[in-house]
Each structure stands twice: as C-alpha cells, then as structure tokens.
Amino acid sequence: MTPPRILIVGGGFAGLYLAKNLARRDARVVLIDRNNHHLFQPLLYQVATAALSSRDIAQPIRSILRDAPNVEVLLGEATGADVAARQLALSDGTRLDYDYLVVATGARHSYFGKPEWEGLAPGLKTLEDAMEIRRRVLLAFERAERETDPVARQRHLTFVVVGGGPTGVEVAGALAEIRKFALRRDFRRIDPRDATVLLLEGGPRILPSYPPDLSQRAKETLRSLGVDVRTQTLVTAIEPGFVTAADWRIPSNTVVWAAGNQASPLIASLGVALDGQGRALVEADCSVAGHPEIFVLGDAAAFTHQPGMPVVPAICPAAIQMGQHAARAIVSDLEGRPRPSFRYRDKGQLAVIGRGHAVADIGRFETAGFVAWLLWIFVHIFFLIGFRNRVLVVIEWAWSYFTLQRGARLITGVWRLDGDRPT
Amino acid sequence: MTPPRILIVGGGFAGLYLAKNLARRDARVVLIDRNNHHLFQPLLYQVATAALSSRDIAQPIRSILRDAPNVEVLLGEATGADVAARQLALSDGTRLDYDYLVVATGARHSYFGKPEWEGLAPGLKTLEDAMEIRRRVLLAFERAERETDPVARQRHLTFVVVGGGPTGVEVAGALAEIRKFALRRDFRRIDPRDATVLLLEGGPRILPSYPPDLSQRAKETLRSLGVDVRTQTLVTAIEPGFVTAADWRIPSNTVVWAAGNQASPLIASLGVALDGQGRALVEADCSVAGHPEIFVLGDAAAFTHQPGMPVVPAICPAAIQMGQHAARAIVSDLEGRPRPSFRYRDKGQLAVIGRGHAVADIGRFETAGFVAWLLWIFVHIFFLIGFRNRVLVVIEWAWSYFTLQRGARLITGVWRLDGDRPT
Numbered sequence: 001m002t003p004p005r006i007l008i009v010g011g012g013f014a015g016l017y018l019a020k021n022l023a024r025r026d027a028r029v030v031l032i033d034r035n036n037h038h039l040f041q042p043l044l045y046q047v048a049t050a051a052l053s054s055r056d057i058a059q060p061i062r063s064i065l066r067d068a069p070n071v072e073v074l075l076g077e078a079t080g081a082d083v084a085a086r087q088l089a090l091s092d093g094t095r096l097d098y099d100y101l102v103v104a105t106g107a108r109h110s111y112f113g114k115p116e117w118e119g120l121a122p123g124l125k126t127l128e129d130a131m132e133i134r135r136r137v138l139l140a141f142e143r144a145e146r147e148t149d150p151v152a153r154q155r156h157l158t159f160v161v162v163g164g165g166p167t168g169v170e171v172a173g174a175l176a177e178i179r180k181f182a183l184r185r186d187f188r189r190i191d192p193r194d195a196t197v198l199l200l201e202g203g204p205r206i207l208p209s210y211p212p213d214l215s216q217r218a219k220e221t222l223r224s225l226g227v228d229v230r231t232q233t234l235v236t237a238i239e240p241g242f243v244t245a246a247d248w249r250i251p252s253n254t255v256v257w258a259a260g261n262q263a264s265p266l267i268a269s270l271g272v273a274l275d276g277q278g279r280a281l282v283e284a285d286c287s288v289a290g291h292p293e294i295f296v297l298g299d300a301a302a303f304t305h306q307p308g309m310p311v312v313p314a315i316c317p318a319a320i321q322m323g324q325h326a327a328r329a330i331v332s333d334l335e336g337r338p339r340p341s342f343r344y345r346d347k348g349q350l351a352v353i354g355r356g357h358a359v360a361d362i363g364r365f366e367t368a369g370f371v372a373w374l375l376w377i378f379v380h381i382f383f384l385i386g387f388r389n390r391v392l393v394v395i396e397w398a399w400s401y402f403t404l405q406r407g408a409r410l411i412t413g414v415w416r417l418d419g420d421r422p423t
Numbered sequence: 424m425t426p427p428r429i430l431i432v433g434g435g436f437a438g439l440y441l442a443k444n445l446a447r448r449d450a451r452v453v454l455i456d457r458n459n460h461h462l463f464q465p466l467l468y469q470v471a472t473a474a475l476s477s478r479d480i481a482q483p484i485r486s487i488l489r490d491a492p493n494v495e496v497l498l499g500e501a502t503g504a505d506v507a508a509r510q511l512a513l514s515d516g517t518r519l520d521y522d523y524l525v526v527a528t529g530a531r532h533s534y535f536g537k538p539e540w541e542g543l544a545p546g547l548k549t550l551e552d553a554m555e556i557r558r559r560v561l562l563a564f565e566r567a568e569r570e571t572d573p574v575a576r577q578r579h580l581t582f583v584v585v586g587g588g589p590t591g592v593e594v595a596g597a598l599a600e601i602r603k604f605a606l607r608r609d610f611r612r613i614d615p616r617d618a619t620v621l622l623l624e625g626g627p628r629i630l631p632s633y634p635p636d637l638s639q640r641a642k643e644t645l646r647s648l649g650v651d652v653r654t655q656t657l658v659t660a661i662e663p664g665f666v667t668a669a670d671w672r673i674p675s676n677t678v679v680w681a682a683g684n685q686a687s688p689l690i691a692s693l694g695v696a697l698d699g700q701g702r703a704l705v706e707a708d709c710s711v712a713g714h715p716e717i718f719v720l721g722d723a724a725a726f727t728h729q730p731g732m733p734v735v736p737a738i739c740p741a742a743i744q745m746g747q748h749a750a751r752a753i754v755s756d757l758e759g760r761p762r763p764s765f766r767y768r769d770k771g772q773l774a775v776i777g778r779g780h781a782v783a784d785i786g787r788f789e790t791a792g793f794v795a796w797l798l799w800i801f802v803h804i805f806f807l808i809g810f811r812n813r814v815l816v817v818i819e820w821a822w823s824y825f826t827l828q829r830g831a832r833l834i835t836g837v838w839r840l841d842g843d844r845p846t
Binding site for chain 1 (some may be wrong): 458459460476477478481483485486489490492495496497498499517550561562565568569608609610611612814815818832833834
C-alpha cells in the first residue's frame with residue numbers, strides 16, 4: 001500500500017499542528033499556503049500599531065517543518081477542489097491529487113454585504129493588512145501636522161475602530177496609548193493627545209463572548225485610556241472622510257474594521273452546508289458530510305456538536321486542538337481503528353486592553369487588570385513560535401513598557417501625503 | 424532680527440547631522456523628507472538578504488530630533504527650488520520660503536541611460552528596494568522548487584549582481600551564504616546549494632576604490648564562498664530571463680543592480696554646474712556658485728577642492744562631516760564671522776564580504792579577513808542610530824552567526840508565483 005497523499009491548505013495554527021503531528025508518519029503530506037510564513041495572528045494588532053515588526057510574529061513555514069522529511073511545503077494559492085475527482089486546483093493551473101484534503105484557510109473580514117467599504121476601512125488578518133493600517137495611522141498624524149484648517153486637522157486626528165470584539169478592543173487600546181505616550185513629543189504644530197479614538201459596537205456590549213461584568217470592566221478601562229466607547233452603534237455607511245453609525249455622523253479619515261468575518265471562498269467549492277459566515281458545518285470528527293476524506297479545521301469550520309457551546313470559538317487554541325484531532329483521525333484510519341470524535345477543551349479567553357490592562361475568563365476564574373495582563377503576556381510569549389522570536393518580542397515589550405515608546409514606527413510602501421486618503 | 428529659516432531637504436546622514444548641530448541655535452529649521460525614517464544605508468543589503476528587518480536599520484526622524492525644539496520635521500516631497508524667489512516647491516503645491524536651502528537628497532541608481540532595466544534589475548537604496556530584492560530572491564527558490572524542467576529550474580537558481588563596488592560585493596557574498604547555509608534543509612526537490620551567484624564588474628577589478636591587493640583578496644574570498652566573479656564584463660542588455668554582459672548571455676530571473684548612481688533630480692532645479700552623475704559641483708564651503716545661501720551635501724554633492732582626492736567619496740562619514748560643516752558655516756554667518764572651508768578627513772573604508780570576512784583600508788593600515796570583519800561589526804554597530812536598534816542588531820547577528828540562519832525570511836507584498844517575474 002502506497003502511503004496516502006494528504007493535502008493541507010493553510011499554514012495557520014490548525015494546518016501547522018496537523019502537519020507537525022503527521023511528521024514521520026507513513027504519509028506524504030503537502031502543506032500549501034499562499035504566504036511563505038506562519039503568522040501569530042493574536043499579536044497582529046501590535047504590528048498594526050507599530051509596537052512590533054512583521055518579523056517578530058511570523059516565521060517561514062519551511063523552517064518550522066524543516067525536520068519533517070515527509071512534509072513538503074508549497075507556496076501557492078488553492079482556488080477550488082474537485083471532490084469527485086479528488087483533486088485540488090491551484091491558481092497557476094496545477095491540479096494536485098489527494099487521498100485526504102484538509103482545508104484550514106481561516107477567514108477574511110466581511111463588510112455586512114458592503115465590499116466597497118474595504119478600501120476605506122481595512123481589516124486586520126494579514127501582515128499586509130497590518131502594514132496598511134500602520135501606514136494610515138502614522139500618515140494621519142503627519143497630515144494633521146501639515147493641515148492648517150482646524151476642522152480638517154481634527155478629522156485627521158479622529159480614529160474609528162468598528163467592532164467591539166477582542167481585535168477591536170486591542171486596536172482601540174493601542175491607538176489610545178500611541179496618541180498619549182509614543183508620539184507625544186514628536187510634533188511641533190499638533191498635540192497627538194488631541195486625537196480622538198472611537199470604538200463602535202453594534203450590539204449592547206463590547207467583548208460579547210465574555211461574561212457581562214468583564215465587558216463592563218473592559219469598557220471602563222478603555223474609557224480611562226480615553227477611548228470613546230459606543231455600544232448599540234451599528235455602522236450603516238462609510239464614505240471618504242465620514243462614518244455613519246446609528247444616528248451619528250463621524251468625521252474621520254482613518255477607520256479600522258474589526259466587525260465581521262467570512263470564511264475563505266475555497267470552502268464553497270467543497271459543496272457542503274455552510275453557516276452564515278461561510279464556514280463549513282463539520283461532522284463530529286471535523287470531516288464534512290459524505291466525505292470522510294475531507295476535513296475542515298480552525299476558523300473555516302463551524303463545529304456545533306458540543307453541548308452547551310453553540311460553535312467552537314474562532315481562536316488559536318481551538319485551531320490547534322482541531323489540527324491535533326485531524327492528525328489522530330487520519331492515523332486511526334491508517335491503523336484501521338475507528339476515528340475519535342473531536343472534543344473542544346475550553347482553555348478560556350484573554351483580551352488585552354492596554355499596558356497593564358487585560359481581561360481573563362478562564363473557567364470559573366475571572367479577572368481584569370494587571371494580573372490578567374501578566375497572564376496574557378505569559379500565554380502569548382509561550383505560544384509564539386520560535387525561540388528567537390520570543391526573545392525579540394520580550395525585548396521589544398520591555399523596551400516599550402519602560403520607555404513608553406513604540407519601536408516600529410516606519411511608514412513604508414506607496415503613499416501620497418497630498419491625497420485625502422492613502423492610495 | 425528674526426531668526427533665519429533653514430530648509431533641509433533629506434533626512435540622511437548629512438541632513439540629520441546638520442539639523443542636530445543647529446538644535447537650540449537661533450534659527451528656524453525645517454527638515455523635509457519623503458520618508459518618515461532615517462535609514463542606515465550601509466546595512467540595507469542585510470535587509471535585502473533577509474538577515475535584518477526594516478525596523479533594525481531605520482528610525483523615525485521625528486524621534487531622533489525630538490529634543491530640538493527649533494527643528495520641525497515635514498513629511499513631503501520637494502520637487503524644485505526657485506532660487507530667485509528663495510522658495511522650495513513641494514509635490515502637494517506648497518511653496519516654502521527660505522533664507523538657507525540645504526539639499527542633501529542623496530542618489531538613486533542609474534542604468535547607463537537604460538531606465539527600462541530598472542524593472543528587471545532593481546537597485547538598493549531604500550527599504551522598499553530592499554524588500555523588493557528580498558521578495559525576488561526568496562520567490563526564486565520557491566519557483567525553482569515547483570519547476571520540473573531542469574533548465575528553467577536552473578534559471579530560477581541563477582542570481583546576477585551587477586557592479587563590483589561595496590554594495591555589489593556585500594550582496595553577492597550574502598546571497599552565497601543564504602544559499603549555502605540558511606536555506607539548506609528547507610526544500611525537498613531542489614538543493615539551494617545548486618544556486619549560482621555571479622558578480623559582474625565592467626572594470627578590471629572589484630572594489631576599485633580600494634588598493635589593488637585588497638581587491639584581489641576580496642575576489643579570492645568571494646570565490647571561496649562560491650561566487651563567480653567576472654571582471655571586464657560590462658552589462659550591455661537586460662531582458663526578461665537573460666542578462667547579456669561582454670560576450671556572455673546569462674540565463675537569470677533575478678538580477679540586482681549595484682552599478683551606477685545618479686544624484687536626485689532636485690539638484691538640476693538649482694541651475695548649478697553638475698558632474699556626470701548629476702551631482703552639484705560645490706564651492707570650498709559646500710555652497711553652490713553664486714548662492715552662498717544654498718548648500719549641497721552628501722552623495723548629492725561633488726566636492727573637488729581637496730588636493731590628492733578627485734571627489735569626496737559617497738560614504739557615510741563624508742556625509743556626516745559635510746552636515747557638521749554646513750552647521751558651522753551657517754553659525755559663522757549668524758555670528759558675522761567668515762565661513763570655514765570644508766576639509767574632508769579620510770577615516771578609511773570598510774567592505775564586508777561574508778561571515779568572518781571583510782576588507783579594511785584605513786590610512787596606512789590595510790587588512791583583510793576576520794580582523795577586518797570584527798572592525799566592520801564594531802563600526803557599524805557604533806554608528807547605528809538608536810541604542811535599541813544596536814541591541815537588536817547584535818542579537819540578530821549573534822543568532823545568525825551561531826545558527827547560520829537568517830531571521831527575516833518573510834515574503835510580503837504583492838507577488839504572483841505563476842508569473843515568470845514578480846509583478
């Protein structure tokens with residue numbers, strides 16, 4: 001029997017843990033990603049807000065899997081699966097045969113059916129997204145410094161974050177800190193502390209997946225940092241220079257989108273049932289109905305088989321557990337044993353708000369403030385892939401904690417200062 | 424008397440040292456740069472070859488000049504000077520009045536009158552250039568891994584560096600090391616050690632500004648690293664997939680240009696005499712003829728007033744000395760004293776070839792090999808602006824020295840793997 005050929009699409013946490021757990025097994029594994037790096041997404045907001053560099057939170061997939069001789073890494077973009085022929089198509093026309101197909105492609109942002117908002121309000125999923133947001137934020141201060149009309153200047157200094165989930169809270173908190181500390185003495189005509197940061201949430205409270213009292217604590221902390229938190233404020237329009245939300249019309253040139261997710265379009269080509277966010281509804285073993293040879297993992301999957309939990313949350317630990325589970329399921333097949341069902345072990349959730357402030361919801365243990373923040377630091381450094389990155393990130397964090405500075409304040413790429421918006 | 428308004432265009436070494444030396448003087452200083460960061464150009468080749476990140480060698484100009492209350496930093500692009508009206512025009516239409524104008528805009532590459540080569544053979548002057556070269560080099564290995572035709576595969580694995588000056592030598596040496604060490608175990612179908620690195624120099628020897636025996640030592644060291652060094656090999660054509668040089672036709676998809684320089688076009692708008700590289704011929708005090716209120720400094724200036732030295736070399740120490748000199752000249756004016764003449768103090772030159780190898784030509788002291796390399800490391804860390812960057816760069820260097828790995832192997836930005844060239 002020739003060893004089965006296993007295609008994994010996506011080198012995020014699910015795909016990577018699956019590949020690692022299949023290392024040195026009797027299987028030919030190909031991991032396909034359109035980027036050459038694995039990204040530690042939970043810290044992406046720190047790249048967007050100039051605290052860390054791209055390199056600190058990313059690692060080439062090839063080097064992570066270097067010691068797995070049966071795993072091949074392919075830089076490429078999967079465009080669709082032909083489930084009848086058991087083939088995966090890539091954007092360059094290649095078709096790859098498979099015995100197992102694992103789709104772990106994560107999610108992009110979704111704009112409530114308004115894709116035209118994307119150019120005005122970038123989201124935060126990739127390094128390129130983070131660099132784009134960093135560029136816009138830093139250029140906004142530069143434009144304000146050059147603007148003589150006080151109304152236009154204030155518009156440059158108004159930052160709107162849409163969406164009160166963990167990403168929105170992290171970005172809003174970090175923007176508040178940049179304004180207050182890092183840029184304070186850098187300008188001659190403006191005072192960066194005059195900048196306004198708004199966090200808009202359509203629902204009744206921020207961090208809706210947390211217990212209500214932690215949502216409240218987070219809101220109070222953000223307010224003490226000077227963030228204007230508005231709940232029940234659903235965005236209904238974004239146009240150049242303005243955001244309309246509930247009955248507010250907010251003048252702003254810099255909008256960050258952290259409100260909605262949509263699973264990658266590759267999922268649709270599998271021909272399986274999807275949920276409202278485009279995620280595949282998976283079976284109890286994370287495979288898809290009628291195709292035990294196809295798994296969908298991580299943020300691309302909707303796992304609804306666990307009592308007391310509507311859908312397994314779209315967070316790192318869930319993706320890691322799913323990747324480990326899929327490896328166990330495939331090995332069970334190879335060894336002729338029945339597959340186990342996936343069971344999500346809830347390790348809790350953590351969201352950081354700012355320097356010294358976080359909220360933690362871990363089983364029966366709830367906390368907010370400095371202890372939660374230390375816990376957040378510990379967990380994030382522990383999980384950062386690569387010893388070297390851990391060391392560098394600790395140095396960066398220590399540096400910015402003690403000096404209140406942000407190290408990575410570089411504007412690169414194409415921009416026009418004289419345009420009303422970045423091009 | 425109102426304090427004079429001094430416009431400095433360019434935040435490189437010359438502009439920055441001038442601004443620093445005018446801090447707290449009775450003058451209103453505006454430093455204009457189209458980037459928000461000062462760049463330590465001597466280490467740019469390390470960003471291009473994935474050893475360092477952008478952030479390690481760049482620092483926001485605003486933070487460097489934070490404690491100079493009479494210095495304002497403006498992000499903007501100067502397009503031309505009206506020397507009669509004493510005004511500088513920016514790309515957004517703004518016109519700024521000046522009492523003194525200092526042009527320290529450096530140089531871009533020049534392509535021997537063939538600007539169409541630029542897309543095929545990027546040069547190395549900015550962070551964007553470095554990221555582009557890094558992207559092309561890393562993608563070339565990825566494309567080779569996917570290519571089945573052995574001839575096309577070898578073309579992906581052939582890297583051509585045009586120009587045997589210090590930049591060309593540094594890039595060629597670094598590419599040889601990546602191939603040999605960093606990528607060795609990362610691929611399954613290709614052996615990165617099969618890659619070919621060629622260094623093409625039109626003249627009779629590489630490092631022509633060094634003594635001939637050091638040129639010879641550098642050539643031998645490059646050869647021992649496996650670089651194919653060809654002198655008397657002037658490039659006459661670059662087309663997609665091929666470089667023609669002397670009577671060679673070399674198949675290559677990845678070409679780096681390090682051959683010619685051209686001063687920035689802003690210089691031409693001053694209406695002064697230029698040399699063959701577009702540099703302004705400056706007077707003994709670094710001002711331009713007939714306009715004592717206009718200085719040209721650094722790589723943009725051709726200073727020919729020093730006996731035994733044809734033109735002050737286009738290197739950091741010269742730019743720093745010119746910046747310091749211009750500050751002294753302006754202060755002399757303010758205090759009613761005659762201006763001193765500029766006198767370049769030759770501190771010598773250093774070029775690195777690879778791990779443990781460099782050449783040094785310091786007055787009567789010449790050396791090559793490990794001692795020169797230690798000297799190179801010491802000088803480069805000493806001059807790196809910002810204590811934080813120094814620490815990070817030391818960690819990066821120690822890491823890659825002991826592990827033979829390159830930390831910053833990320834491909835970001837827009838690319839197409841299926842295209843024959845990056846887009």
